[in-house]
Amino acid sequence: MSLADRRAVVTGSGGALGSRICLALAASGARVAGLDVSPAAAAATTDRLTGTGATARHGVVDLLDFAAVAAEIDAVADDWGGIDILVNTAGGGLVRPFAELTLEEWNSQLARNLTSVFTATRLVVPHMLEQQWGRIVTLSSIAAVRGGRLVRHATAYASAKSGLIGLTKALAIELAETGITVNAIAPGAQQTPGRDRDTPERREALLAQIPTRTLGRPEDLAATVVFLCQDAAQYITGITLAQDGGHSI
Numbered sequence: 001m002s003l004a005d006r007r008a009v010v011t012g013s014g015g016a017l018g019s020r021i022c023l024a025l026a027a028s029g030a031r032v033a034g035l036d037v038s039p040a041a042a043a044a045t046t047d048r049l050t051g052t053g054a055t056a057r058h059g060v061v062d063l064l065d066f067a068a069v070a071a072e073i074d075a076v077a078d079d080w081g082g083i084d085i086l087v088n089t090a091g092g093g094l095v096r097p098f099a100e101l102t103l104e105e106w107n108s109q110l111a112r113n114l115t116s117v118f119t120a121t122r123l124v125v126p127h128m129l130e131q132q133w134g135r136i137v138t139l140s141s142i143a144a145v146r147g148g149r150l151v152r153h154a155t156a157y158a159s160a161k162s163g164l165i166g167l168t169k170a171l172a173i174e175l176a177e178t179g180i181t182v183n184a185i186a187p188g189a190q191q192t193p194g195r196d197r198d199t200p201e202r203r204e205a206l207l208a209q210i211p212t213r214t215l216g217r218p219e220d221l222a223a224t225v226v227f228l229c230q231d232a233a234q235y236i237t238g239i240t241l242a243q244d245g246g247h248s249i
C-alpha cells in the first residue's frame with residue numbers, strides 16, 4: 001500500500017494510537033503533520049518520524065481553538081501545497097456514573113470528542129475540495145455501538161462517539177461527488193498504555209467478552225487507516241468499521 005506524495009494531518013498525534021497511525025502513514029510514504037495539545041507528546045512523535053527519514057512536523061494546539069487550528073492547517077497546506085489525508089484521533093473518555101455527571105463534564109466530553117473533530121475536519125475540507133481528492137478517517141469507539149458494555153459509566157463519551165458516526169455518514173453523502181471519502185473506525189479495546197492499569201480480574205473479564213480473546217494491536221488499527229487512505233479505497237465512504245475482535249457482534 002503506497003501513500004507516496006500524500007500529505008497527511010493527524011490530530012492527537014502524540015497519543016498511543018495517533019502516534020502509531022503517524023508512523024504507518026509515514027512508512028507508506030506520506031508526509032505527516034501532527035496536531036496535539038501536548039507539546040512533549042507531539043514532539044516525541046515528530047522525532048520518531050524524522051528518525052525514520054520521514055518528512056514530519058507538528059503544531060501544538062487545542063483543537064477547540066478554531067482560529068489556532070486554522071492557522072496550523074493553513075500553514076501545512078501552504079508549505080506542502082495541499083492536504084490529502086486527515087485522521088482524527090484526538091479524544092478521550094470520562095468515567096462517571098450518569099447520576100453524578102455534571103453539565104460541565106457533559107459539555108467537556110462532547111467538546112473533546114465531537115467538536116474537536118468538527119474543527120479539524122471543517123478546516124481541512126476546503127483544502128481537499130480545491131484538489132477534489134481527500135481521505136478523512138475518524139476514530140469513533142465501540143462505546144458508540146455497544147453502549148457501556150466495554151466501558152461502564154461513559155455515557156457522555158459514548159454520546160460523542162455516536163455523534164462521530166452521524167457526522168461521518170452525513171459528510172460522506174455531502175462530499176460523495178468530490179473525490180473525498182469520509183469513514184470512521186470503531187476500535188474495541190486496544191493494547192495501549194491505558195490498559196496497563198487494568199487489574200488481572202478486569203483484564204480477564206474484558207477478554208471474556210471478546211470473541212477472539214485478544215486486545216487490538218495499535219499497529220493493525222494503523223494499517224486499517226492506511227488502507228482507507230488508498231486511492232483504491234475510493235468506493236468506501238460513510239462506513240464505521242468495527243475493529244474489535246468481534247466484540248460488537
Ligand SMILES: NC(=O)c1ccc[n+]([C@@H]2O[C@H](COP(=O)([O-])OP(=O)(O)OC[C@H]3O[C@@H](n4cnc5c(N)ncnc54)[C@H](O)[C@@H]3O)[C@@H](O)[C@H]2O)c1
Binds near residue numbers: 013062090189194
Ligand atoms: N485506546 C483504546 O483502546 C481506544 C478504543 C476505542 C477508541 N479509542 C479512541 O481512539 C482515540 C485515540 O486513543 P488513544 O488511546 O491513543 O488516546 P491517548 O490519550 O493516548 O491520545 C489522545 C491524544 O489526543 C490529544 N488531545 C486530546 N484532546 C485534545 C485537544 N482538545 N486538542 C489537541 N489534542 C488533544 C492528547 O493530548 C493525546 O495525545 C481517542 O479518540 C479514543 O477515544 C481508543
